[in-house]
Amino acid sequence: MAPVPALLEPLNLRFTNYEEGLALRITRKFPELFAAWLKTIPPHISVHLDGDLASFATPDVAGTVKLDATEAGIDWFDLRVVLDVNDATLTPAEIKLLLNAKGKYVRLEGKGWRRLQFNLSDEENERLARLGLSTRELSAEPQRLHALQLADDAAKKFLPEQQVEQIQRRAGELKTRVAPDLPGGVTAQLRPYQLEGFHFLAYLASNHFGGILADDMGLGKTLQTLAWLLWLREASPTSDKSSQPSSPEAPALVVCPKSVMDNWHAEAARFTPGLRVKIWPPSELQTFRDRLSEADLHVLNYTQLRSLGESLASVQWRAVILDEGQYIKNPSSQTAQVARVLRADHRLVLSGTPIENRLMDLWSLMAFAMPGVLGSRAHFGRLYDAKGDPFARRRLSSRVRPFLLRRTKSQVAKDLPDRIEEDLFCEIEGDQQILYRAELKRAQQLLLRVKTQKELAAHQLHFLTSLLRLRQICCHPQLVNPDLRVPGAKTEALLEQLEPLMEEGNKVLVFSQFVELLGLLRPLLEERNWPLFYLAGDTENRGELVRQFQATEGPAIFLISLKAGGFGLNLTAASYVVLFDPxxxxxxxxxxxxxxxxxxxxxxxxxYRLLIKNSIEEKIRALQKQKKALAEDVLGEERFSQSLTLDDLHFLFAD
Structure with a gap:
């Protein structure tokens, strides 16, 4: 039999004159130490516990996880993950203290030391993850879920039976399968996955959801969106669920990088000619608010969004689309803040890279598209970005699944032609435009003096020089004057195109006929730490460069001179090509x-072909198509350009 003093030794009791007995200083470690000590007392020894110490003889507080769903608008519920405890004497504040202690003892006033013990099975954790929830949300802010999400079988275990029936009935009334016919005004034949994307956007609109279309670059997000906008105008799925729906004549708004504004106009003219599209030059922005009726679709860039923020916020748009939505990935940026206050019946984000560097990128996109669905920023970080939590990504995927559609090139490969070619337009402005107009005016003045084909032959060298200089200015002003420090519109457009391609892990070939241009691009790409290869006419180790490019894991860019790289290279590791100049x-x-x-x-x-709108490049492209038969029989640029007639030059040098 162990003597009592020996049993007391683990407690490290000390004799005090004040108490005239043994005492122990209470520290943070005391509850666990004392509880562990009690378990070592032999059964035949009785320990009398006074006051708060008596609480150590009571069972731990046990809890059961449940969901508390409160209606928060039509078809939406504010959901709390709550704990149903077996001790009715505990207040909500005390339960919260026990939760925050995470299984450790807490001293409660008048109730001694108590601790909470509850464990979920792997199946229960999986069920919560399917709902995008976690026990990390116990005592946290409510989460907004749609009836469609709560109708999942995973919710049955945690909700009262009567509420389960109500939610499933509500979900059954929703339009989960929306497959309208393509509007007659769409002139394109949509590929199967594009039709699926159009139906997804119609599903979002019919249920008054916002969402994200996150297809890989090059799969036609613009076309799918234009078809959807035309359907919105014709079908008007207005929103009885919107507090302030737009009028039937309300326009839509696209916000995009400056380099792709013209592409929206060109794609709409080609595929949905019935949509009136207006691009806003800086000189007209002051009249923007008064001229909304001039178009069905207004196109602004992100700089314009920031400058017009206050006036845009007062408009009730039919739809607001953020193209290349990663521009709002920083939720604290002015761009993201202005975007979030826009009022619209329907909100859509287009981005091939909804998550670029961190999960918070996705939170910012969803905060625009579906405010509140992912909770506050702080809550999002705790629940979905927690290190070491095996269910975190599963929860996030479950939460956003009804509102996000993503297809990669490999997933839709069977629907794609072997090769897709697309013209991307951008505009020059400022000093680059002044330089271009001055060169064009010189060529026009010379052309006015030429009346016959014979006179044209006498001045042919001058005209070819003007054509070359105009093309160089389109590429970059420094090609005609190295001392100019003027930004090039196509350089900015290229960087904006490459950013998502690099994020997606693609390999890209960039061709130009101007070696000097490749020299300008090279340091810009190196600054971004993208894996870079360079091939021009004087490159000696061509074979080794090709081998390295082909073998590189992950994204890479190969800058290639058109003449040096037009033959004898096998670069099948790349799946994207950019022709910088025609x-x-x-x-x-x-x-x-x-x-x-x-x-x-x-x-x-x-x-992709990068082209300057309303320039010599756009006209060269048109002339290519006109003279395709001739081009197929001509070797080299010189003979092709020398074949230009007087009518061709009038066309090329026209305003």
């Missing part, structure tokens, strides 16, 4: 694209 002979462009689109290529190839 070549007179389209056959030469095809040879460039064929560096990657050849035997051994397992991916679909997407090629």
């Amino acid at each position: 070549w007179w002979n389209p056959a030469v462009e095809m040879q460039a694209i064929d560096r990657t689109h050849r035997i051994g290529q397992v991916n679909k190839v997407i090629a």
Whole structure:
């Protein structure tokens, strides 16, 4: 039998004259130490516990996880993960203290030391994760979920039976399968996955959801959105669920990078000519608010969004679309803050990279598209970005699944042609535009003095020089004057195109006929720490560069001179090609694209041509199509450009 003094030794009791007995200083470690000590007392020894110490003889507080759903508007519920405890004497504040202690003892006034013990099975954790929830949310802020999400079988275990029936009935009334016919005004034949995307957008609108279309770059997010906007105008799925729905004539708003504004106009003219689209130059912005009726779709860039913020917020838009939505990935930025206060019946984000560097990127996009669905920023960080939590990503995926659609190139490969070519337009402005207009005016004045084909032959060198200088100015002003420190519109457009492609892990070939331009691009790309390869006419280790590019894991960019890289290269690791400047002979462009689109290529190839709108480049592109038969029989640029007639030059040098 152990003597009593020996049993007391683990407590490290000390004799005090004040108490005239043994005493122990109470520290944070005391409850666990004392509880563990009690378990070592042999059964035949009785320990009398006075006051608060008596609480150590009572069972731990046990709890059961439940969901408390409160209606928060039509079809929406504010949901709390709550704990139903087996001790009715505990107040909500005391239960919260016990929760925050995470299984440790808490001294409650008048109730001694208590601790809370509850464990969820793996199945129960999985059920909560399917709902996008976690016991991390116990005692936290309510989370807003839609009836569609709560109708999942995973919610049955945690909700009262009567409420389960109510929610499932409500969810059954919703339009979960929306498959309207494509509007007659859409002139394109949508591929199967694009039609699915259009139906997804219609589903969002019919249920008054916002959402994210996150297809890979090059899969036609713009076309799907334009078809949806035309359907919105014709079908008017207005919103009895919106507190202030727009009028039937309300326009839509697209906010996008400056470099793709013209692309929206061009795509709409091509695929949905019935939609009136207006791009706003800086000089007209002061009249913006008074001229909304002039278009069905207004296109602004993100700089304009910030400058017009206050006036935009007073408009009730039919729809607001943020193209390249990663521009609002920083939720504290002015751009994101202005975007969130816009009023619209329908909200949509387009982004091939909804998560670029961190999960908070997605929170910011959803805070615009579906405010409140992912909770506050702080809550989002705790619940979905918690390190070491195996269910965190599963919860996030479950929460956003009804509102986000993403398809990669590999997933829809069977619906894609082997090669996709797309013209991307941007506009020059400022000093670059002044330089271009001055050169164009000189060529026009010379052309006025030329009346016959014979006179044209005498001045042919002058005209070819003017054509070359205009094309160089379009590419970058420093190609005609190295001392100019003027930003190039196409350089900015290229960087904006490459950003998401690099984030997605793609390999890209960038071709230009101007070696000097590649030299300007090289340091800009190196600043961004993107893996970079360079090939021009004087490059000696061509084979080794190709081998390294092909073998590189992850994203990479290959800058290639069109003449140096047009033949003899096999670069099938790349699935994107950018033609920075148009070549007179389209056959030469095809040879460039064929560096990657050849035997051994397992991916679909997407090629972009960067063109300056209303410039010599746009007219060269048109002339390529007109003279395609001639181009196929001509070798080299010189002979093709020399074949230009007087009528061709009038066309090329026209305003």
